[in-house]
Amino acid sequence: METVRAAERALMARLPEGGALMQRAAAGLAAACAELLGRVYGSRVVLLVGSGDNGGDALYAGARLARRGAGVTAVLLTPERAHAGGLGALRRAGGSVAASEAAGELIGRADLVVDGIVGIGGKGGLRPEAEALADAARRSRAAVVAVDLPSGIEADTGEVRGAAVRADLTVTFGTYKPGLLIDPAREYAGVVRLVDIGLELPAEGELQALQHADVARLLPMPAGESDKYRRGVVGIAAGSARYPGAAVLAVSGALRGGAGAVRYVGPAGEAVIARFPETLVSDRGPRKAGRVQAWVVGPGAGDDVATVAEVLEADVPVLLDADGLRLAERDAVRGRTAPTLMTPHAGEAAALLGVRREEVEGARLAAVRELAAVYRATVLLKGSTTLVADAGGGAVRVNATGTSWLATAGSGDVLSGLAGSLLASGLPAVDAGSAAAYLHGLAGRFAAEGAPVGAHDVAARIPQAWRDVRAL
Structure with a gap:
């Protein structure tokens, strides 16, 4: 998060004094809260306010809601360290401050709870007093809006190392934080809304989330002189x-993948x-x-060690999945000169790393990076948010187009x-994995539409996903 902090410092240096950056954030936060409430006048809003800038954002946003007729009460976790300007603005707008002892009752009657407890600098989960407030918000009927990110999650990694706020909506500023995109923290964020506050960030971050236009540029398109071999x-x-x-099923995906x-x-x-006579x-x-330009080895392969070893010896890109991950020798993967793409789920990744599955699920970003480094391969770690780490390091790509x-x-x-x-078709391993995860997730959404699906249904919808991406 140091990149974000540096961008904020640079922007504040250019802006007039008086909290202009915080006012931008508060305006976007208040607008999102108002939209969620529907009717602001007469609504009951409780602000959970910590000592940092997140608390200030919440107070200034609360002042805006109070001026529109909401009954706004701030619960200050550290009254002596609350943002003075924001607190003054709330009081001038007609808002009030309550002792933390009264928070449970206030939250129980609230229509909206705004989580401004901890910002991007928070580590290790919530402290006991804040945990009690988060639990009261979870048990209440109120909608919960997190300021920048849910308090208690790890902004840099998506880990949750203790108690954390579960939000219905997270209003984040300037850029998406890794913790809003990576499980398990992503589950705590609810719907994420980005507010542009004018930050200038480097083009290459630690995490990338491809969009339709990015994937469209990657997808192969045959030219007039193309034939099946070209x-x-x-x-x-x-x-x-x-x-x-x-x-x-593997063939069904391959036939729809552009080769x-x-x-x-x-x-x-x-x-x-x-099933597929064209194979x-x-x-x-x-x-x-x-002759082939790439191999996929492992799905349902059982104990066919010889085939896995033979494929790994080929001087073309190789995708290792399922039994292929279990049967492949680490040195055989590390020693390859052609690209290798590994596609484990959390259990398989844990076995490859020699750790418990829970360790991978709790620290997915660290796990995918470690696997890529250990095996000198590109790794696609499957899950509700899929992560793709390149063998050479650099930004990790995150994909959230899928469905449960x-x-x-x-x-x-x-x-x-x-x-x-x-x-x-010629894509580098990191692009092939990223584009495939994106299309696969979209196909899953199109196939499901809120109902159970089989894998064959997902494969059948890949062309629809491809057309959707290319339609921009």
Whole structure:
């Protein structure tokens, strides 16, 4: 968050004195609160105010709401350190201040609670007094709005190391903080609304979230002289006698991922051909399957160590998923000269790192970076927010286009095929993983529309997601 703080200092140096930057933030915060309330006049608003600038933002926003007829009460956690200017503005507007002992009753009767307890500098969860207020807000009927980020979460990493506020809406200023995009903290943020306060930030941050236009620029488009081989051929080494469906689903994603052809190698050839007759099927192993521009290996592969090892020896990009992650030798992955894209979920990542799954789930950003460094590979860590870390370091990409309905058997197989196809079309591993996660998430939303879906439904909606992205 030092980048954000530096940008704020630079902006404040250019602005007139008198808290102009805080006033910008407070105006955006008050507007968001008013929109959430619907009717401001007569509503009851409680401000939970800490000692930092977040508390000042809350007080100034409360003053704006009070001038519009809301009954606004500030609960000061550290009265002697409350923002003097904001407190004066609230009192002049008709707002009041209450002792923390009365907070529970006030919150119980409130229509809106504004969390201005701790800002981006907070570490290690809430202190006991603040935890009691957060718990009262959670149990109340009031909508909870967090100022910049929910108090108690780690702004830099998305970790939650103790008690934290659960917000319905987070109004953040200048830029999205990592903690608003990465689980588990993302679950605490609710809907996130960005308010532009004029910060000038570097183009390359520690975290990137691609948008439609970014993905549209990455997606391969065939030219007039293209043929199926020039567009790229992706090889799929997946499936087994026990799990033939994994092969079918991986091929279904690959066929919709932009490559010109899909070669399948493995024991599920009959099942693949029956569903997708355009697939080029071979039972002679990866080396004799024919030329490919990228391989996907592992979905449903069982204990086929030989096939995984053979694919890793190929001098083309390789995507490792599922059983491929379990069977691959670390040194074989680290020693590759062609790009490698690994696509673990939290449990697989934990096994690769030799830690408990809970450690990965609680520190996803650290885990994906460590995996990429240890294996010298690009890593796509699957989850409700997917993270993609490049082997060479740099910004981590976060994707949140998905839906919880994507947590279904075979969904990851579709993603692997899709990302492998994008690798075969020529995209670098980090771009292939990022674009695939984005499209896969959109396809999941389109397929679900609020109802359960199967992995095959998600694959069928990839063309719709592709068209949606390209429509801009």
